[in-house]
Amino acid sequence: MSTSAAREKFRRFLAQKGLRATRQRLAIFDAAFAQKDHVTAEQLLDYARSIDDSVSRATVYRTLPIMTESALLREVDIGTGEKFYHPNKEGGSTQVAQVVCLDCDRIFEISAPFMEWYGNTVSSKLGLTPVSQRLQVSARCEALRLTGTCPRRAS
Amino acid sequence: MSTSAAREKFRRFLAQKGLRATRQRLAIFDAAFAQKDHVTAEQLLDYARSIDDSVSRATVYRTLPIMTESALLREVDIGTGEKFYHPNKEGGSTQVAQVVCLDCDRIFEISAPFMEWYGNTVSSKLGLTPVSQRLQVSARCEALRLTGTCPRRAS
């Protein structure tokens, strides 16, 4: 899905929900879709302000749940206090695991379709219906440990 | 593992680390091991104070990482802002998944040994060594949805 196609999808989502397509919301959307890595709300605010300097922190925090609900943005909570956001450019499976490198703080996303099966299996035994699942692996950089340098750190 | 055996293990852990076995730390330990369900730091503080009313919030927060490191206590972060704690009475596998009921807020723990294999597999592809993994399923109560009452809620 191209960024402009996603942008249209966002506009449609807003219209359908009876929400307005304001300059600020679109700037935040564009900021999010310009990102390659996972970013925090604060980083998104900075970037959105470089597009439209009228964007405020409050609006970022108010817009993030909307974008998350539209499935155009994925929210990732790795237990560090702050949440990370990542554009869902493929529009595809939401069954994704994360591998978090504790050395470079990078977040890698890995498709993990079996999570859905697991959630169903385990929930039904408890009389529950799964809503969502998360699978995260925290890890250390092997190269850094051995050679003192993380090859990915160089970027 | 009995509670008193765990208590001894905690004392030994403290000694080995050169830490002192203070009244407060032991009260917090006892409070944690008296719990059946998952509790927050605040709930633990209340309970610890009923054992020794000199226990302060600061000491609870300072003691929790020590107990977690000793593996006698398990920390569970389900992304609700506060962390939950649970005594590791079996002393066994740390490979545990959580099923969180969004209706009654209960946390169910489920042994998931395959997580270790998964962590290894996925990490090695990235040149990483896994440190820990978490698998969580959020779910809704089926009985509550159908009959309006959660059988577990009654407890």
Added chain:
DNA sequence: CTGCCTGCAAACTCTTTGCACGAAT
């Protein structure tokens, strides 16, 4: 006795919210 540990309260981080103004439809 020595210095690790403690309680207190203030500080901190991330996020949410009340209010009056502003702009999308």
Added chain:
DNA sequence: ATTCGTGCAAAGAGTTTGCAGGCAG
């Protein structure tokens, strides 16, 4: 014209920390 949306700043929740005094070893 109507509302919904906005920026600002203050509030909020959970956790951490600086400091002066207290207790374990």
